[in-house]
Amino acid sequence: MLKSYQITPTYTPLKKDLEHKINFKTKPIGALGKLENLAIQIGLIQNTLSPKISYPTLVVFAGDHGIVAEGVSPYPQEVTWQMVMNFVSGGAAINVFAKQNGWDILVVDAGVNYTFPTSLPIKNLKINFGTKNFLNEPAMSDEEVDKAVKTGADLVNQIHQKGSNCIAFGEMGIGNTSAAAIIMSKITNIPINECAGKGTGLDDEGLKNKIEILSKATAYHHTTTPLAILKTYGGFEIAMICGAMLKAAELKMIIVVDGFIVTSALLVVHALHPQVINYCVFAHQSDENGHRKMLNYLNADPLLNLGMRLGEGTGAALALPLIQASVNFLNEMASFESAGVSESR
Numbered sequence: 001m002l003k004s005y006q007i008t009p010t011y012t013p014l015k016k017d018l019e020h021k022i023n024f025k026t027k028p029i030g031a032l033g034k035l036e037n038l039a040i041q042i043g044l045i046q047n048t049l050s051p052k053i054s055y056p057t058l059v060v061f062a063g064d065h066g067i068v069a070e071g072v073s074p075y076p077q078e079v080t081w082q083m084v085m086n087f088v089s090g091g092a093a094i095n096v097f098a099k100q101n102g103w104d105i106l107v108v109d110a111g112v113n114y115t116f117p118t119s120l121p122i123k124n125l126k127i128n129f130g131t132k133n134f135l136n137e138p139a140m141s142d143e144e145v146d147k148a149v150k151t152g153a154d155l156v157n158q159i160h161q162k163g164s165n166c167i168a169f170g171e172m173g174i175g176n177t178s179a180a181a182i183i184m185s186k187i188t189n190i191p192i193n194e195c196a197g198k199g200t201g202l203d204d205e206g207l208k209n210k211i212e213i214l215s216k217a218t219a220y221h222h223t224t225t226p227l228a229i230l231k232t233y234g235g236f237e238i239a240m241i242c243g244a245m246l247k248a249a250e251l252k253m254i255i256v257v258d259g260f261i262v263t264s265a266l267l268v269v270h271a272l273h274p275q276v277i278n279y280c281v282f283a284h285q286s287d288e289n290g291h292r293k294m295l296n297y298l299n300a301d302p303l304l305n306l307g308m309r310l311g312e313g314t315g316a317a318l319a320l321p322l323i324q325a326s327v328n329f330l331n332e333m334a335s336f337e338s339a340g341v342s343e344s345r
C-alpha cells in the first residue's frame with residue numbers, strides 16, 4: 001500500500017550546471033548560504049536551470065485522537081474542531097501567515113470528532129470521528145489506514161492537476177504529539193522519553209504521565225512495518241499526510257515540511273522510500289522536544305529556528321518567501337559577465 005508509489009531520485013547530472021550558474025552570479029562564492037543549496041535542490045527536482053514555484057498550496061489536515069482520554073494533552077479534544085472553525089474564519093496564525101506570504105490554504109476534515117456544517121469551506125474527507133485509544137487497541141483499522149493514505153494521495157493529485165508544484169502540509173489535532181512521538185520512537189529506535197515532549201504545554205508532571213502512558217502503549221503493540229506503526233498509533237491527519245507526501249514526491253512537487261507531527265509522517269514514508277528526501281524542504285526546527293533528533297535522523301537542515309511549536313503549517317508558511325527567494329536569485333541575479341563586475345583573482 002505505502003510501497004506502491006514510484007518515487008524516483010532527482011536528476012543529479014544537472015547539479016554541476018546549477019553550481020556553475022550560481023557561482024557566476026555577482027556575489028562571492030557560497031555567499032547566499034543555504035539559499036544556494038535550496039536553489040540547487042529545486043533545480044534538480046524540476047530538472048531545469050530556471051525553476052519556478054507555481055500555485056504554492058498549504059493543506060491543513062485535522063483529526064482527533066482517542067489517546068487524549070489518558071490526559072496526554074492539557075487541552076480538551078473539542079479544541080480540534082474549534083480551531084478548524086477558526087481556520088475557516090481566517091483567525092488562526094496559519095491564516096495570517098499564509099495570507100501574508102501568498103499561500104493558498106485548504107482545510108481538510110480528515111477525522112475530527114465533530115460534524116461540521118456542510119456550508120463551510122471545509123473539505124470533508126472524514127475517515128471516522130477520531131481514532132481509537134491506542135493504549136487499548138490499534139488507533140485505526142486496516143481499512144481506515146488504507147483509505148486515509150489513498151485519500152491524501154488523491155487530494156494531492158487534484159491539487160497538482162490545478163497547476164501547483166509546491167505543497168506544504170499542516171495539521172491540527174489535540175493529542176497528536178503523542179501519536180507522533182510513538183511513531184518516532186518505533187521508526188528510529190530512540191527511547192520514548194527522548195521523543196515525547198510537552199506538546200501544547202504540559203507541565204513536568206503532565207509530561208511524566210504522558211511518557212508513562214506512551215511507554216505502556218509501546219509495550220502492548222508489536223509493530224514492525226511502517227504501515228503497522230501508522231495504523232496502530234497514527235492519526236487520520238498523519239496518515240493522510242503520508243499519502244499526500246507519497247503522491248507529491250511521485251509527481252516531483254516540492255514538499256515543504258513543517259514541525260514535529262508532519263515530520264513524523266515523513267518518517268513513515270521515508271522508511272519505505274528514502275528518496276522522498278530529495279523533494280523535501282525542511283521549513284523549521286520546532287521547539288517540541290524530539291524534533292531536533294527527528295531532523296538529525298533524516299539528516300535534514302531546517303531553514304528556520306524560531307522557537308515555534310504551534311503546528312498548523314505555520315513554519316512552512318514562513319519558509320515560503322525563502323524558497324521563492326532561492327528560485328528568484330537563480331533566475332534573476334546578474335552574472336559577473338552580464339553586469340561587467342570583475343571576478344576574484
Ligand SMILES: O=C(O)c1ccc[n+]([C@@H]2O[C@H](COP(=O)([O-])O)[C@@H](O)[C@H]2O)c1
Pocket residue numbers: 072073074075171172173174175176177178198199200201258259260261262286287288291308309310311312
Ligand atoms: O508542529 C509542531 O512542532 C507542534 C508541536 C507541539 C504542538 N503542536 C500542535 O499542538 C497540538 C498537539 O499537541 P498536544 O499537546 O495536544 O499533543 C496539535 O494541534 C499540533 O498542531 C505542534
Ligand SMILES: Cc1cc2nc[nH]c2cc1C
Pocket residue numbers: 075079083171172173200310311312
Ligand atoms: C489553541 C490551540 C491552537 C492550535 N493550533 C495547533 N494546535 C493547537 C492547539 C491549541 C490548544
